[in-house]
Amino acid sequence: MNDDAQILIARLLTHQTLRRDDKLVKRALSDEQFRQEVDKRLLDAGLKLLDNVYADHVTLALHRNVEPRIFGAKDVWQNNNFGLTRDGVALLVVLWAQIILPKRERQETHQHKEDDQTDFFGKDKPLPRAEDTSIGISYTALLADFGDKLGKKTRMDMNLGVLSKLGFIERRGDLILEGPLLDLMMDTDLLKERIINGALADVFKTSNLQVVVPKPQAVAPANDPEAEPQPDASTGAENT
Template identity: 75%
Template structure:
């Protein structure tokens, strides 16, 4: 078992992500003794195993107490540890909202993306995989709706290219699809205020005349990405 734990960690370090249906990943998710050994070895190196039931992949991240020591000297640490500019972080939030939130709703309803209606007994079925429920968005629609607020076409294209290289999205023609990291690196409890009041406050400013209760409701509806959930 020790050798298998080492192999799993080495593969995650080499490939960044592995699918949940990978043999060793499945063991980490189902074998308590194997998982305990895995977590202990990772913790000794300041790392942790990242899993999300809505995602088809798993990855590694730094433990919270190690993050500021590793990334705290960088200016972008207040928003992320990928070196993304403020408009890049905001674009990531927009993509997560447009791609992941509808996908999660379909997963919870046990409805595949191609289905026209929900099976009345759907809740008795296992949760569908992301690849069965995730639907991309149109690049042209994204540009039309958010281009002006996200740096126009040149800046938007640059940030989309960066997010694709990092593994957050995949591009197929006009379609922007979920990448292996897009639904793994969200931590709304920790980063919600930091992202909304930081990156998004400049790009999507909220009118000061709106009631405080309405502003709080708006913030609660926006999910912020935990780009600091990856290494």
Template identity: 75%
Template sequence: MTEDVQILIARLLAHQTLRREDKLVKRALSDELFRVELDTRLKACGMKFVDNVYADHVTLALTRDSESKVFGTKDTWQNNNFGLARDGVALLVVLWSLIILPKRERQEAHQLAEEDQNDMFGKEKPLPRAEDTSIGISYRALLADFGDKLGKKTRMDMNLGQLVRLGFVEKKADLIVEGPLLDLLMDTDTLKDRIINGALSDIFHIPVARTPATIIANTDQLADSDMPGPTDTEEN
């Protein structure tokens, strides 16, 4: 078992992400003793195994205690640990909101991306995979809706290219789709309420209570705000 744990950690370090269907990943998700040894060895190095039932991949991340010691010397680490500028973080949050939130609704409803009718027995099905429920968004629509707020085309293209290289999204012709890290390294519990009831309330057509608890009142402030970024990881 020790050798298999070692191999899994080495593969995750080498490849950044592995699919949930991978033999050793499935073992980490189902074998309690294997998972305990995996977590123990990772914790000794200041790292943790990151899994999300809504995502098709798993990855590794730093533990919360290690973040400041590793990234504390960088100006941007409190927003993110990928070196993204504020408008890059804002673009990431917008893409997460437009791709991941609708996908999770379809997953929780056990509805595939191509289905347009309700299945009265859908709840009996296993949770659908991300690749079967995730729908991309049009680059041209993204540019039209958010280009002026995210630095116009040149700046948005630069940040989008960086997000593609980091593995958050993939670009297929005009379509921007979910990458392996988009639903793994974002703090959904923190972001979801702030996004739906704050920053993107005009898009989701939900009235916003103008209170001090509202983080961002509208999308005009999105690029200049201190939204939490991918340094906040989500765990099961």
């Protein structure tokens, strides 16, 4: 006989992501006993429920203790399991840094994307949803800033298509927007400083982002045997 925990897990495996306002997802996030049952069943399969308060969706990811058996196959640590090449992974990190970090800053300060003035009582309001604060970036600007480093237009267009198909981004004309998985796949606590002060220091040199990191975080996305390990990048149900 089917039960709610079984149905929730089956739906996540089938659809990869579910919205936080889904009835069973809301129950898993608020009912401790139900969440324990879901977590137990997922753990038996080497999985865990992945969510954070900044994202509008939840997904599934590999549990930490099974990562070495999965990503360390054949003595080569795979940096992802989505089939992304190195330039595809690099593009994913750039998009996350350009879209998610500013969005989280707006969420922390309770700013909406249409706000044009300071709301002195904003912090008394609930944390804004991602869809109310996520602005996205211009494809034209992305190509101008990173095209030479990410394989030029042909390679970048190909990788954007793959990322869109996988659910990391959405394309609307010239605009590249956050997809359901983009804010679930990165260990922000570990990587934020490395990205802002390292690989993308020039991009963020005028920014002073304060990002509060939710727990738990997850594992890594795609499959390039020559790629070097990417720490703590998380996936969805494809990890199963």
